[in-house]
Amino acid sequence: MASPTPHQPWTDPQAVPLIRFEGVSKRFGDFVAVEKVDLSIFRGEFFSLLGASGCGKTTLLRMLAGFETPSNGKIFIDGVEMTGIPPYERPVNMMFQSYALFPHMTVAQNVGFGLKQDGLPKARIADKVKAVLDLVQMGKFATRKPHQLSGGQRQRVALARCLAKEPKVLLLDEPLAALDKKLREQTQLELVNIQNRVGITFVMVTHDQGEAMTMSSRIGVMNTGLIQQVGTPVDIYEYPGSRFVADFIGAANMFEGSVTVDSPDHVTTTCPELEHDLTIAHGDSVPVGSPVTVMVRPEKMAVSRDKPAEGLNWAKGVISDIAYLGDVSTYHVRLASGRKVQVLQTNLRHTDEQPLTWDDPVYLGWHPANALVLTR
Amino acid sequence: MILYSLLALAYAFLYLPIVVMVIFSFNASRLVTVWGGFSTKWYGELLHDEKVLDAAWLSLKVAMTSATMATVLGTLAAVVLVRFHRFAGRTLFSGLVTAPLVMPEVITGLALLLLFVAMEHSFGWPAGRSMTTLVIAHATFSLSFVTVVVRSRLAQMDLSLEEAAMDLGARPLTVFMSVTLPLIAPALLAGWLLAFTLSIDDVVISAFVSGPGATPLPIVIFSKVRLGVSPEINALATIVVALVGVAMAIAGRVALNREHARPA
Numbered sequence: 097m098a099s100p101t102p103h104q105p106w107t108d109p110q111a112v113p114l115i116r117f118e119g120v121s122k123r124f125g126d127f128v129a130v131e132k133v134d135l136s137i138f139r140g141e142f143f144s145l146l147g148a149s150g151c152g153k154t155t156l157l158r159m160l161a162g163f164e165t166p167s168n169g170k171i172f173i174d175g176v177e178m179t180g181i182p183p184y185e186r187p188v189n190m191m192f193q194s195y196a197l198f199p200h201m202t203v204a205q206n207v208g209f210g211l212k213q214d215g216l217p218k219a220r221i222a223d224k225v226k227a228v229l230d231l232v233q234m235g236k237f238a239t240r241k242p243h244q245l246s247g248g249q250r251q252r253v254a255l256a257r258c259l260a261k262e263p264k265v266l267l268l269d270e271p272l273a274a275l276d277k278k279l280r281e282q283t284q285l286e287l288v289n290i291q292n293r294v295g296i297t298f299v300m301v302t303h304d305q306g307e308a309m310t311m312s313s314r315i316g317v318m319n320t321g322l323i324q325q326v327g328t329p330v331d332i333y334e335y336p337g338s339r340f341v342a343d344f345i346g347a348a349n350m351f352e353g354s355v356t357v358d359s360p361d362h363v364t365t366t367c368p369e370l371e372h373d374l375t376i377a378h379g380d381s382v383p384v385g386s387p388v389t390v391m392v393r394p395e396k397m398a399v400s401r402d403k404p405a406e407g408l409n410w411a412k413g414v415i416s417d418i419a420y421l422g423d424v425s426t427y428h429v430r431l432a433s434g435r436k437v438q439v440l441q442t443n444l445r446h447t448d449e450q451p452l453t454w455d456d457p458v459y460l461g462w463h464p465a466n467a468l469v470l471t472r
Numbered sequence: 473m474i475l476y477s478l479l480a481l482a483y484a485f486l487y488l489p490i491v492v493m494v495i496f497s498f499n500a501s502r503l504v505t506v507w508g509g510f511s512t513k514w515y516g517e518l519l520h521d522e523k524v525l526d527a528a529w530l531s532l533k534v535a536m537t538s539a540t541m542a543t544v545l546g547t548l549a550a551v552v553l554v555r556f557h558r559f560a561g562r563t564l565f566s567g568l569v570t571a572p573l574v575m576p577e578v579i580t581g582l583a584l585l586l587l588f589v590a591m592e593h594s595f596g597w598p599a600g601r602s603m604t605t606l607v608i609a610h611a612t613f614s615l616s617f618v619t620v621v622v623r624s625r626l627a628q629m630d631l632s633l634e635e636a637a638m639d640l641g642a643r644p645l646t647v648f649m650s651v652t653l654p655l656i657a658p659a660l661l662a663g664w665l666l667a668f669t670l671s672i673d674d675v676v677i678s679a680f681v682s683g684p685g686a687t688p689l690p691i692v693i694f695s696k697v698r699l700g701v702s703p704e705i706n707a708l709a710t711i712v713v714a715l716v717g718v719a720m721a722i723a724g725r726v727a728l729n730r731e732h733a734r735p736a
Contacts, residue, residue, distance in 0.1 A: 163635055183638045196636035200654045209650075210640030261640065 104328075105138035106314065112175075114139045114297055115160065115265060120169035122155050122321075129155040131321040132169070137265075137314075142291055142298045144308040147318035148344075153301045156318075157267050160299065161190045174264055184213070190267040193274070195254035197242040203229070203253050204238040210261040228260045229253075231290065248279050255287070259294060268300040272307060284310050305345055309333070317341050333393075338472040342391045349397070349437050350470075351390045355382045363469055365390055369435040374409050377464035382471060389470040394440040396466035399427050399452065404461025411460045413437065415452060427452065429460055490713060497706035504701050514707040524692060524708060531672050531689040534603060538610035539667035543660055545611065546618025546667075551652075553619070554626040572616040581680030584609045588681065601683025609681040610671040617670060618663035625659035626652075658726050665723040669716050 105111040113136035122130040130152040137143045145153040158164045159171060162183035171178045173187060189210070197206050204225050211221045229235045232252040242250055251271065258266050271287070272280045288311050291298050302308050308315050309329040317324045317332060317340075324344075325337045336342035339350065353367030353374070363376045365388060374390055382388055404410045416436065417428035420443075427439045439460060452458065497515075501508025518524055549569050553562070572580060588598060588605050598604045633655070637647040653660075675690045682691055689712070696705055 161635075161639060183635070184641045184643055188639075190636070190639045192632045192636055194630060194632050196630065196632040198633060198637070198651055209637070209642075213641035213646065257636075257640070 103140065104313075105141075106136070111138060113137060114141075114174055115299070116172040117156075118170045118172070120156070120159065120166045120171060122152070122159060122164060123167045128321050130159070130166075133323050135316060135323060135326065137297065137299060139297055140295060141313045142288065142300070142311055144300045144302055144312040144315045145318055146302055146305060146308040146315050146345075148303060151318040152321040153318045154269060157190070157269055157299065157301045160265070161188055161267055162186050187264040188267055189258040189261050189263040189265075190269065191254050191258050191271050193270040195242075195250045195274075197250055197253055197257070199242055201241075202238065203234065203240050203242070203245070206242070206253060207257045207260050210257065214261070224260055228256045231259065231293070232256045247274055247276075248283070251275060251283065255290070259290075259296070262294075263296065265297045265299060268298060270302055271300065273302075273304075280307070287311060309345075317344060319344070335468065336391070336470070339389055339391075339470050342389075342468070342470060347394050347438055347440075349392045349394060351392075351435075352387070353390055354387050355384050355469075358382055358384055362464060365469070369431065369433045370411050371432065372410065374467060375464040376467045376469050382469060386471070391468045391470055392462055392466060394426065394438040397437070397439045397460050397462045399429065399439045399441055399458050399460055401452070401456070401458060403459050408461045408463055409467065410462075411437070413458060413460065415454055415456045415458055418452070418454065427458075429458060493706050494710045494713070497703060497710040499703050499706075502703065504703060504706070514703040515711075517704055518707050518711075521704070524689070524704075527687055527689040527692040528708075530603060530606075530686060534606045534610060534688060535668045535671040538607045538614060538671045539664045541607065541611035542615040542618050542667040543664045546615040546663060547622050547656075547660060549615070549619045550622035550626055551648075554623055569619050570616050572613045573620070575613075577613075577674075577676040580613055581609070581677040584612065584677065585680040600685070601681055602686045605681040605683075606678060606686060606688060609677050610667075610674060613677060614667035614670045617666050618660075621663040621666065622656060622659045625656045629655055661726050662723045665719050669719055673712065673716065 105113075115135075115137040117133045117135040120130060120133045121128065133156060145156060147153045155164060159166055160173075160178075162178065162181060166179075178186065198209065201209065204222075207225045207228060208221045211224055216224070225238070226235065229238055232255055234249060234252045234256060237245065237249060237253075242253070245253065251274070255271070272283055275283060284307060287298075300308075300311065309332075312329060314326060314328055315332050316326045319340055325332060325341045327335070332341065332345055336345060336348075342348045342350065351367040351369055351374070353365040353370075355363060356366050356373060357364035361377065363378070363382060364373050365376065366373050367390065376390060398404070399415075411431055413429040413431040415427055416430040419426040419428075422443070424440055424442055427441060429437045429439060431437060437460060496504060496507075498510050498512060499506075499508055500511035500513065549565075553566055553569070556562070584605075588601070588608075591597060592599060598608075629652070633651055634647050637651045638644070642650065673690055674688075675694055678688050678691055679694075682688060689708075693705055693708060696702065
């Protein structure tokens, strides 16, 4: 859904990135907002910077736009070094979280503002404004003032205003944060569609992981000024590179332990919280005896009254809580060690079966391929 | 009921003197405290008093010029104080710009007079006490008021509006002219009207910096009153009150309209 094109320039070592951060840091006094970021973003990507507030993602975006100057390092856009180039000369446009529509101008004047600065003739501006307003389905509202529009309509005008300039890169600072949930989900896909149509590279800042997963070609997960991991939504979710990312994206059961067997096709670990050793079905060159974390996603586990088949990892426990959400239920299972584990189960209808309930003794089972060893 | 009585009392305390003055400006009798029937003759007589008319015209010119000067300078000061956070002497500048608000007018007037005299001695300008000295003096003290009004408006303004304009390719000067200025225009107008009213009714500072050839209206009224209050003065004062009232009503109306037009 996120990327209908199989085009993946980041896997091609020959590909030239459109945007490149080289060792970029930003300090405000003693506070380090962004630390030694190296990052490449390619033409046509929908790249998201994901992180909690204060992680430095907005600062990174503002450095790209030219509103902040890096304390160290360099930023290149389309091969041109951006140091010393003011915002009004950069080939990027930004969509602000507050939309920042000029309240004293009509929708058409807002959208035409950037084109007017470029010195385009009036007729040409009018044509372009009309085309871009039609693209975001706001053609009928050209003569309105921003305060006469709803939140969703303002968001479209703000987007149109950026698109009108046909920038090389469009920066979006929490573009959907001000919309209500339903409109937000609808707009997510629409934004991706528009991006596919205009072919402009989008860089978005968001704290909403669902939003980042839905819309992005790749995600950069940030924490305390550092980029923790860069990858496709699938990479980030299925193969998190660190405990932080595993915990930040989605839910995760993590077991501390140490490696007992390290062979090319599997790793065995022993975890004090579990009765049995765990097998993880991919070779990870981890020295025997070293401390690791084994991560299993809740939906990758199965909960049942029967003992799982041979070859699966398993654990025994008692159901301590059930969160019924209609389509799925989350079971909280307490193991003998007192450790609680989350399991997500789709609620298929088994009419003849007695449903699991509180205090039922159950087995948890998961395939060795569905666990991951984390060393960081 | 008690609340309404209190309110009435408060209004009476504030406005009764003015109402009495307005009523007596329509008094046919020359005696100020004796009602002799309704008449507008004092307004007619005012129109033939060259001295009063000259003074009124001068006051109007001084008020318009000094209010404009104060608005330009006060706005610049406000922009510097709000938009430039770090520069050497910012705190000192902030204090000095707003100091005239609390400075006793007698001292401001005296200081300005001494300055003008010294300047005339050393390079011959400004020659004597004239409209020029009045304008400079009034602009000096009213620019602090403009700064305060414009500053609060600027501080409320969403910074991302200016950033958005710059992001869309506008250079700093264009950003100021096409985005900042239209958005703070109500504050500029309010500041201008405030400076205008401050100038048109100023007595103390004007007393120091006005001269024989350039006497503004309040000084003329003041000197006439010393010879005894005449109904003519009442008429004049009524006109001034009406003028100031209209100006303040416009300022209030503009601010109100703008407030409604702003996005929620």
